[in-house]
Amino acid sequence: MAAKDELGRAGEEQAVRYLRTLGYEILDRNWRCTQGEIDIVASHGSHLAVVEVKTRRSDSYGHPFEAVDARKLRRLWQLAHAWASAHADTARGMTIRIDAIGIVGADPARGTLEHLVALS
Template sequence: MAAKDLLGRRGEDLAATFLTTAGYLVVDRNWRCSQGEIDIVAVDGADTVFVEVKTRSSVAFGHPFEAITPQKLARVRRLAAAWCAVNPGDHRSIRIDAISVIAPSDGPPQIDHLTRVF
């Protein structure tokens, strides 16, 4: 696995742990369909939450949130609809969140969580 892929996997693991610690129930990870992939699907109270995770080892090339464009959020919204279509249940209240992970190799990670980004 490439270093970039390992960093991304580590970031998603840290984000899932962060959400679980915050009381969310993680119900799916790395869900894929022909349109793309959702990093994390979780439940927060009555909300089904679709989480886009961006991980960097530093901010030398910008903050991870800068990589979440309006086009990316629109794609996540389409993916959320596709996930709901194949996963029966009460998905009347959905939201899209973003988590940034800055994970330097020589220090503790910094995790930021933005709710309702779209």
């Protein structure tokens, strides 16, 4: 496994631990369809949160959130609706939102974690 992939997986693990401490229920991880992949799907109250996780060793090439541009955000909305359609019983009555978690640090468990809620 490439170092980049290991860093990404470690970041997603850290993000899941963080979300659980806030009371999120993790519903799915690394869900794939023909349109792409969702890192984390979680419920939080009446919200269905589709969470994009970006992990970087440092911010020397920019902040992780810079990778979530308008094009990526459109794709995340498409993926969110595809997930909701595929899991209609779970998603029924929930408000969909897009979140992003950015982690900076060579060791994600000790890195700086930031959480943006409800991107639009």
